[in-house]
Amino acid sequence: xxxxxxxxxxxxxxxxxxxxxxxxxxxxxxxxxxxxxxxxxxxxxxxxxxxxxxxxxxxxxxxxxxxxxxxxxxxxxxxxxxxxxxxxxxxxxxxxxxxxxxxxxxxxxxxxxxxxxxxxxxxxxxxxxxxxxxxxxxxxxxxxxxxxxxxxxxxxxxxxxxxxxxxxxxxxxxxxxxxxxxxxxxxxxxxxxxxxxxxxxxxxxxxxxx
Amino acid sequence: xxxxxxxxxxxxxxxxxxxxxxxxxxxxxxxxxxxxxxxxxxxxxxxxxxxxxxxxxxxxxxxxxxxxxxxxxxxxxxxxxxxxxxxxxxxxxxxxxxxxxxxxxxxxxxxxxxxxxxxxxxxxxxxxxxxxxxxxxxxxxxxxxxxxxxxxxxxxxxxxxxxxxxxxxxxxxxxxxxxxxxxxxxxxxxxxxxxxxxxxxxxxxxxxxx
Amino acid sequence: xxxxxxxxxxxxxxxxxxxxxxxxxxxxxxxxxxxxxxxxxxxxxxxxxxxxxxxxxxxxxxxxxxxxxxxxxxxxxxxxxxxxxxxxxxxxxxxxxxxxxxxxxxxxxxxxxxxxxxxxxxxxxxxxxxxxxxxxxxxxxxxxxxxxxxxxxxxxxxxxxxxxxxxxxxxxxxxxxxxxxxxxxxxxxxxxxxxxxxxxxxxxxxxxxx
Amino acid sequence: xxxxxxxxxxxxxxxxxxxxxxxxxxxxxxxxxxxxxxxxxxxxxxxxxxxxxxxxxxxxxxxxxxxxxxxxxxxxxxxxxxxxxxxxxxxxxxxxxxxxxxxxxxxxxxxxxxxxxxxxxxxxxxxxxxxxxxxxxxxxxxxxxxxxxxxxxxxxxxxxxxxxxxxxxxxxxxxxxxxxxxxxxxxxxxxxxxxxxxxxxxxxxxxxxx
DNA sequence: GATGAATGAGCTTTCATTCAT
DNA sequence: AATGAATGAAAGCTCATTCAT
Numbered sequence: 001x002x003x004x005x006x007x008x009x010x011x012x013x014x015x016x017x018x019x020x021x022x023x024x025x026x027x028x029x030x031x032x033x034x035x036x037x038x039x040x041x042x043x044x045x046x047x048x049x050x051x052x053x054x055x056x057x058x059x060x061x062x063x064x065x066x067x068x069x070x071x072x073x074x075x076x077x078x079x080x081x082x083x084x085x086x087x088x089x090x091x092x093x094x095x096x097x098x099x100x101x102x103x104x105x106x107x108x109x110x111x112x113x114x115x116x117x118x119x120x121x122x123x124x125x126x127x128x129x130x131x132x133x134x135x136x137x138x139x140x141x142x143x144x145x146x147x148x149x150x151x152x153x154x155x156x157x158x159x160x161x162x163x164x165x166x167x168x169x170x171x172x173x174x175x176x177x178x179x180x181x182x183x184x185x186x187x188x189x190x191x192x193x194x195x196x197x198x199x200x201x202x203x204x205x206x207x208x209x210x
Numbered sequence: 211x212x213x214x215x216x217x218x219x220x221x222x223x224x225x226x227x228x229x230x231x232x233x234x235x236x237x238x239x240x241x242x243x244x245x246x247x248x249x250x251x252x253x254x255x256x257x258x259x260x261x262x263x264x265x266x267x268x269x270x271x272x273x274x275x276x277x278x279x280x281x282x283x284x285x286x287x288x289x290x291x292x293x294x295x296x297x298x299x300x301x302x303x304x305x306x307x308x309x310x311x312x313x314x315x316x317x318x319x320x321x322x323x324x325x326x327x328x329x330x331x332x333x334x335x336x337x338x339x340x341x342x343x344x345x346x347x348x349x350x351x352x353x354x355x356x357x358x359x360x361x362x363x364x365x366x367x368x369x370x371x372x373x374x375x376x377x378x379x380x381x382x383x384x385x386x387x388x389x390x391x392x393x394x395x396x397x398x399x400x401x402x403x404x405x406x407x408x409x410x411x412x413x414x415x416x417x418x419x420x
Numbered sequence: 421x422x423x424x425x426x427x428x429x430x431x432x433x434x435x436x437x438x439x440x441x442x443x444x445x446x447x448x449x450x451x452x453x454x455x456x457x458x459x460x461x462x463x464x465x466x467x468x469x470x471x472x473x474x475x476x477x478x479x480x481x482x483x484x485x486x487x488x489x490x491x492x493x494x495x496x497x498x499x500x501x502x503x504x505x506x507x508x509x510x511x512x513x514x515x516x517x518x519x520x521x522x523x524x525x526x527x528x529x530x531x532x533x534x535x536x537x538x539x540x541x542x543x544x545x546x547x548x549x550x551x552x553x554x555x556x557x558x559x560x561x562x563x564x565x566x567x568x569x570x571x572x573x574x575x576x577x578x579x580x581x582x583x584x585x586x587x588x589x590x591x592x593x594x595x596x597x598x599x600x601x602x603x604x605x606x607x608x609x610x611x612x613x614x615x616x617x618x619x620x621x622x623x624x625x626x627x628x629x630x
Numbered sequence: 631x632x633x634x635x636x637x638x639x640x641x642x643x644x645x646x647x648x649x650x651x652x653x654x655x656x657x658x659x660x661x662x663x664x665x666x667x668x669x670x671x672x673x674x675x676x677x678x679x680x681x682x683x684x685x686x687x688x689x690x691x692x693x694x695x696x697x698x699x700x701x702x703x704x705x706x707x708x709x710x711x712x713x714x715x716x717x718x719x720x721x722x723x724x725x726x727x728x729x730x731x732x733x734x735x736x737x738x739x740x741x742x743x744x745x746x747x748x749x750x751x752x753x754x755x756x757x758x759x760x761x762x763x764x765x766x767x768x769x770x771x772x773x774x775x776x777x778x779x780x781x782x783x784x785x786x787x788x789x790x791x792x793x794x795x796x797x798x799x800x801x802x803x804x805x806x807x808x809x810x811x812x813x814x815x816x817x818x819x820x821x822x823x824x825x826x827x828x829x830x831x832x833x834x835x836x837x838x839x840x
Numbered sequence: 841g842a843t844g845a846a847t848g849a850g851c852t853t854t855c856a857t858t859c860a861t
Numbered sequence: 862a863a864t865g866a867a868t869g870a871a872a873g874c875t876c877a878t879t880c881a882t
Contacts (some may be wrong), residue, residue, distance in 0.1 A: 175390070195378060
């Protein structure tokens with residue numbers, strides 16, 4: 001992924017796109033139907049309310065088929081989490097990683113995640129339920145332990161951000177995106193372009209200058 | 211935690227304490243045992259994994275007794291959420307509301323909430339699960355829609371914080387406390403006193419000056 | 421009860437009345453409240469649906485009180501059956517037994533039972549449920565094995581009715597009263613005075629002449 | 631029972647039989663096992679005493695299977711009533727409907743029903759419990775609201791029976807069959823062929839001549 | 841690969857009954 | 862005599878999972 005910066009941006013895009021496509025092509029039509037059906041149900045009824053028999057109807061597959069692809073409900077939930085995280089990560093990376101400027105990436109990463117969640121509220125609800133449930137056995141408090149942590153650590157190492165434990169920045173940066181998205185999804189308050197820029201500005205100001 | 215209150219407000223404290231006590235005295239011994247047992251189990255096994263028969267053993271009461279106080283498992287969960295939220299709110303208010311200085315309260319509110327969650331991680335886990343579950347039918351993205359929103363709005367109105375939609379500040383302030391608490395509870399990273407002050411400083415800087 | 425025919429009718433009436441009163445005076449206020457409450461519930465919800473806790477509310481007594489008077493739910497049901505049967509039998513006897521003419525008694529017995537059931541449909545429903553339930557361990561197919569059987573046997577012995585097994589007459593006589601009452605109670609068809617007389621006429625004709 | 635059909639109606643019989651068979655073939659093997667098991671238990675222990683776990687053993691199926699075919703215990707009971715009523719109706723129709731003479735049908739209908747109940751006492755017990763229970767929400771006081779009512783009305787219209795409300799005849803005819811059957815099933819008194827003919831004679835006499 | 845009837849452990853809940861007050 | 866909180870066995874029912882087709 002690092003060598004992409006050398007390619008002209010169009011080529012990179014195609015490259016990454018097709019990579020994402022490749023990943024998704026690994027999933028059969030039935031599998032995707034199951035994931036999408038389960039997303040719908042978990043968003044509506046929670047983990048508890050998402051029974052296999054409901055899923056059977058929602059995804060228009062038989063129980064047998066589900067158990068052909070997944071060895072248990074737990075297994076389905078874990079793979080489903082990976083599926084949607086991979087999709088989200090790919091989507092963010094494509095739009096952000098090619099930019100050379102750190103500050104620009106700082107803005108874009110926040111913004112693109114916010115936009116993804118507000119455009120896919122069911123994914124947000126699913127993630128938040130998963131993260132806080134016993135399915136999440138690694139007990140990671142948020143996703144992107146990799147990508148976002150690395151990005152913020154890079155900011156510290158490269159002196160874009162003032163020296164501090166990266167966790168401090170993760171708390172501020174990730175906490176605000178997720179909370180802002182949830183306010184948007186659950187409440188009826190929408191942050192417009194100006195609001196969002198103001199928020200990221202304050203975040204950047206606080207994190208880069210103090 | 212008690213010695214943090216340095217004011218000669220012994221009378222006030224007693225007053226407020228007894229008020230809290232009054233509220234808690236509305237709950238019978240059995241009810242509290244049920245709440246505490248359920249907290250233990252939800253933190254360990256999630257909503258789904260918290261069966262009534264497990265709760266029976268954990269709280270040392272019979273199923274009949276649980277259904278004497280609560281008309282269903284759902285009802286129990288909802289009342290349980292109210293119970294712990296009331297306890298937390300009372301605890302924060304007591305320690306914070308008497309301070310006259312806004313900035314000091316800005317620091318204290320963040321800190322006390324962080325400390326409460328890190329000292330009562332099971333409450334944090336329960337809250338996060340509840341908030342994101344279908345039990346939370348008001349779909350409020352966080353608690354304290356009242357107290358914390360009001361506090362931040364007050365900051366804007368009184369010009370301690372720069373003009374902006376209060377939701378922007380809620381996202382930054384609440385998002386960072388909760389994420390920091392989760393990093394602490396789930397990860398093994400502890401933010402020490404210096405770290406915490408640094409974080410709140412950055413938050414204050416971002417929110418008050420830009 | 422036999423010697424009553426010698427007394428002047430007014431005296432008999434008083435006599436029997438007070439006898440009935442005596443019997444009912446053996447029941448305390450609470451007991452009667454329980455019987456009446458249970459009648460209401462059994463008529464509405466059946467035996468299965470008549471739980472002790474529902475009865476508690478319907479009769480405005482505590483569980484403890486019910487178990488003070490009855491040693492189990494079964495015991496309550498059995499005593500309740502006796503209570504209402506005794507009331508009904510007394511009511512019929514008073515109105516019928518003093519008449520000297522067999523044919524008149526034949527008409528009156530049928531009629532009074534029909535009227536009692538249509539005026540007390542809940543008693544009919546309760547009786548029919550009880551008779552056909554496992555509570556009725558004697559497995560008697562109808563009440564009054566005594567009174568009505570005896571009355572019809574008397575008719576055969578005294579040659580008012582043609583010789584035949586008394587059971588044949590029980591089937592015709594009791595069967596038609598109960599079915600007519602049920603048609604009235606459950607359906608919306610009301611048999612008026614003429615209809616009722618026609619029916620009894622046909623019954624008398626069939627039973628006395630063939 | 632088969633030899634009672636003296637007509638050269640082999641073809642008809644086969645025809646009707648296979649019609650009945652068709653109806654029964656709509657029921658799967660498991661469904662029938664459940665119905666038969668439930669009949670056994672309701673006759674012995676009543677509705678209340680017929681628990682799903684008992685039925686599980688009696689019918690040699692799992693709880694899951696029962697709930698695969700029926701959505702609740704209530705649903706099972708209602709469908710079970712239809713099942714046995716259909717069987718009974720078919721059985722009576724086959725043996726009776728082909729006869730041309732009204733009086734002969736008058737005798738046969740009564741007799742065949744009586745014989746069916748005495749040969750299938752559990753069906754009688756189940757019917758009587760069902761009819762008087764809250765399951766019977768149409769609150770029909772007896773079955774065959776259709777067939778038997780129609781038959782007796784036909785008798786009035788065609789002047790075989792004296793003019794009167796058909797309900798009067800329903801009460802006499804149906805009431806006597808059911809009561810006679812119950813006397814036979816519950817008591818130890820058996821009405822022999824002569825008794826039965828005597829009873830129907832009296833009924834016919836009462837109903838056709840007065 | 842796909843189906844869905846069948847399974848039965850285990851779930852939430854009810855309910856007759858007890859007993860300290 | 863009267864109360865009603867407490868009990869826990871057992872009820873009705875669900876649901877993840879299997880397996881013959």
